[in-house]
Amino acid sequence: MPELPEVETIRRSLTPLLLGKRVEGLEVYSPDVLIEYGKVTVLTGIVFALRRRGKYLMIDLREDKSRPKHLSTIMVHFRMTGKLLYKDHFEEAAKHTHVRFHLSDPLQEMSFLDFNDLRRFGKVWLLPPGEEKLDPGFARLGPEPLSDEWTAADFLAQIKRRPRSTIKSLLLNQEVVAGIGNIYCDEALFRAGIHPARRNQTLSEEEVLNLQQAVREVIADGIGHQGTSFSDYVDGLGNKGHFQLQLRVFQQEGKKCSVCGSEIEKIRVGGRGTHFCPHCQQLGVTFLEATKELS
DNA sequence: GCCAGCCTGTTG
DNA sequence: CAACAGGCTGGC
Numbered sequence: 001m002p003e004l005p006e007v008e009t010i011r012r013s014l015t016p017l018l019l020g021k022r023v024e025g026l027e028v029y030s031p032d033v034l035i036e037y038g039k040v041t042v043l044t045g046i047v048f049a050l051r052r053r054g055k056y057l058m059i060d061l062r063e064d065k066s067r068p069k070h071l072s073t074i075m076v077h078f079r080m081t082g083k084l085l086y087k088d089h090f091e092e093a094a095k096h097t098h099v100r101f102h103l104s105d106p107l108q109e110m111s112f113l114d115f116n117d118l119r120r121f122g123k124v125w126l127l128p129p130g131e132e133k134l135d136p137g138f139a140r141l142g143p144e145p146l147s148d149e150w151t152a153a154d155f156l157a158q159i160k161r162r163p164r165s166t167i168k169s170l171l172l173n174q175e176v177v178a179g180i181g182n183i184y185c186d187e188a189l190f191r192a193g194i195h196p197a198r199r200n201q202t203l204s205e206e207e208v209l210n211l212q213q214a215v216r217e218v219i220a221d222g223i224g225h226q227g228t229s230f231s232d233y234v235d236g237l238g239n240k241g242h243f244q245l246q247l248r249v250f251q252q253e254g255k256k257c258s259v260c261g262s263e264i265e266k267i268r269v270g271g272r273g274t275h276f277c278p279h280c281q282q283l284g285v286t287f288l289e290a291t292k293e294l295s
Numbered sequence: 296g297c298c299a300g301c302c303t304g305t306t307g
Numbered sequence: 308c309a310a311c312a313g314g315c316t317g318g319c
Contacts, residue, residue, distance in 0.1 A: 001313055055314080079314050081303085096303090119302040121314065137315070165296070174315085182313060271298055272313070299318090306311075 002078040003055060004145065004179025005222030006233050006241065010084060011052045014059075014113075014236035017086050018047045021103040021111070023061055023074075030098035033117065035125045037134040043126055045071040054141045054178030057084070058132060074101070075125040075132055076115060082122030086236050087112040099124050141178040145219050150177055155212050156205065163201035169270040170200055171215070180215065183228050183250045186275045188214040190249045195281040196274045197267070202284065221246060249275040 002010065023045055028034050045061030052058070059074040076084055088111050093100055098120065101113040115124050125135060133139040142158075143150035158176045159167075170176055171185045180188070189196050191214035194207055203211075227233060227241030228250075234240055248258050253266035253275055262279040 003314095077314085080312080117302095118304070119313095121301065162296090169296085172314085270296090273311085297319090300316090301314105304312095307309090 001080050001181055001183070002082065002227070002233055003181035003184055003222070004052075004219055005184070005225075005243065006227035006235075007052050007055050007057050007078065007179070008223050009227040009235050009241060010078075011050050011057055012235075013239065014084065014086060015050045017111075017236065018050065018059065018103070018113070020046060020048075021105050022046050024102040024104050026102065027093075027100045028098070029093060029100070030120065033098040033115070033120060033122065033124055035123055035135075037125065037127055037131060043072060043074075053132070053138070053144070054174055055181070056132070056138060056141075060129070071129065073125075073127045073129060073132065075127055075135070075138075077123050077137075079117070079119075079121035079123075081119045082115065082117040083234060084236055085114045085116060085234075085238060087114060096120075137174070140175045142173075142175050143177060145177050145179060145215050150212070152209055152212060156208055159200045159203060159208055163199065165200055166196065166269055167194060167198050167200055167203065167211070168196035168272070168274060172270070172272070177215065179219070182272055182274075183247070184215070184218050184222060186250045187248060188218045190275075190277060190281060191218060193280050195283045196269045196276050197283060249277060251275065 023043060026043055045063060047059055048062045049060040055077060057076045061071045063069050063071055090110065093114060094116060096118045097114045097116045099115040103111045103113060127134060143154065162170055168185060171180050188211065192211040194211055222228060222243045225241055225243035225246060228243040229240035249264050252264045255264050257264055257277040257280060260279045262277055264275060265278050266273060266275050268274060
């Protein structure tokens with residue numbers, strides 16, 4: 001399930017392979033996976049940049065060097081099981097490959113970029129330049145967690161705006177901060193010592209600031225370890241990440257907490273599987289709230 | 296604000 | 308064979 005660190009790893013792995021290559025066209029095996037906005041009828045052009053925003057990856061195309069006009073953008077969201085795989089020689093499209101881009105290079109034989117997605121939740125968009133926001137999900141994205149735009153004041157305001165929702169649901173909301181999924185959410189809450197089912201209004205300012213720092217650290221660590229491959233995530237060359245070795249709570253239920261030795265538990269919060277240490281992450285509801293929950 | 300549903304392979 | 312996995316949308 002590519003989250004921000006996995007998409008960033010895919011971006012970094014594909015960049016040296018794709019820059020300067022010409023996209024000659026595409027084959028679409030599953031039309032429902034491809035979304036076209038605006039007038040991108042003929043998709044050709046030279047790759048000049050790969051960008052990431054939240055969990056979205058963008059591949060920017062321009063015309064040739066003599067005509068440096070930005071032509072269009074290929075945008076991808078991997079959702080649960082999406083993969084973008086580079087092939088330096090022809091091979092039959094694998095099962096669950098929904099879109100294949102044909103790439104050419106004057107010094108090399110034909111190569112391919114396959115969008116493969118077992119569960120078909122992912123999407124590929126063909127967009128005019130600068131029109132990522134045509135996708136409503138992209139348009140609503142909050143700040144990048146590692147950027148200066150995600151300020152303490154901004155995070156505190158978002159917390160205040162949703163007093164009764166749980167902190168877990170808030171962190172997973174892409175409008176609050178972009179790119180966090182279930183893995184890094186649970187890991188950040190553990191590092192901050194905050195129970196995932198805590199109501200936002202019960203968090204102190206200090207806890208909120210600690211949590212923001214924990215999110216930044218866990219996202220940066222995830223990128224540093226080339227993402228998490230506990231099931232089927234791989235980068236653009238099929239390489240696995242290593243962050244699964246650093247996980248403290250995610251999918252660690254029944255194991256001992258690395259800090260206190262208690263057994264890690266798995267519960268459901270907001271309909272999502274949620275992992276935490278019952279000793280390091282206490283609910284700590286106020287008396288007032290506890291009475292409300294009982295009535 | 297919650298959660299079913301999308302989809303398919305894996306697990307119990 | 309049903310339950311489960313998780314990101315996001317949309318219907319309540």
